[in-house]
Amino acid sequence: MFKTAFAALSALWLATAAGAEELKMAVTTSFANSGLAEVLLPEIQKDTGIEVQLLVVGTGQALKLGEAGDVDAVLVHAKAAEEAFVEAGNATHRREIMYNDFVVVGPAGDPAGAKAAGSASEAFALIEEAQAPFVSRGDDSGTHKAELKIWASAGIEPAGDWYKAVGQGMGAALNTAAGMDAYIFADRASWLNFDNKAGLDLLFQGDPALFNQYAYLPVNPEKHAHVKADAAKALEDWLVSDKAKGLIEGYQIGGQKLFHFNAEAM
Structure with a gap:
């Protein structure tokens, strides 16, 4: 069992703050199991007003959800598949966040x-x-x-x-x-x-x-007009901010750092 990870995430999914904008993001089970989401999601909502709803699946399924326009963004860790996803026009770009x-x-x-x-x-x-x-x-x-x-x-x-x-x-x-x-x-x-x-x-x-790189891919609004492109951009800006860097670099279990921040400049 993971330390209250899914219980805490479920609470975050169900508790919608007044006026918060919802954004759906498909993420890997490894990201959810790490416990980092429990640290990041409340801060994202506090700083941006965006309530991120996670769909926790494997990378292959996450990319399929993005291709179908069922999510607004994807956070996964399979570079070749991600590049093919962008090349097919399913995402506007790929941006490395952490590893x-x-x-x-x-x-x-x-x-x-x-x-x-x-x-x-x-x-x-x-x-x-x-x-x-x-x-x-x-x-x-x-x-x-x-x-x-x-x-x-x-x-x-x-x-x-x-x-x-x-x-x-x-x-x-x-x-x-x-x-x-x-x-x-x-x-x-x-x-x-x-x-x-x-x-x-x-x-x-x-x-x-x-080596295990995680990257963020906003779903292409030219392919799916209903996706929340502005919110996806605001989330991306937060994920590459100094605030996010501090939280990601500072997240430890048993004195061991779990992720390293390496967001690319764009």
Whole structure:
């Protein structure tokens, strides 16, 4: 379970301040699971008058919601898919906001020896060689796309009884891994904010291939005239402000920083 994250977010979704403008934003489950939304959303509403309603899904589904015009903006973490989204005219632009990294988590005893690997692809190869249980999100999310990229770099197409694709978000996948004492590829923020760690431990980190960039994409009003382009622009301006930088850089769990601010100038 995550520390009251969804309870607090639900309260924010339901409590509409008088005169507040609502904006729908599709975000990844990893962003929601991190707990950062609980910090940012009240400040966004206080400073801009915008009540951000989050639709929490995987990156692939978030981009589909944007393509259909069901949201006003998207905050996701899969650069190639985001660039294709912009190229197709679904967003006016892509703006990088913050980043963290992915980690390899697994049984504290590390039966595959992943902790001693020299790279993320080597860690994955060791897990496959040992046929050690591995839980994949399997949901076309940004995390899933990044995981598949690591397997490809190792020259492996993961398959077999040892490889469990659950088709769920980060929290549910972590719960499954904890229950199975299995390896899993996760974003650092979700892992740090995850309560049910059971016998799991962070085993591998630090490879540049594990870099995890989040970007903001306003849905294109030329394609969907009903989207709230002005509110999306105001939210973007807030997300790249000094106020947002301080909140993002200052957000920690157990003394560890979960995100780094790197908003691009435009």
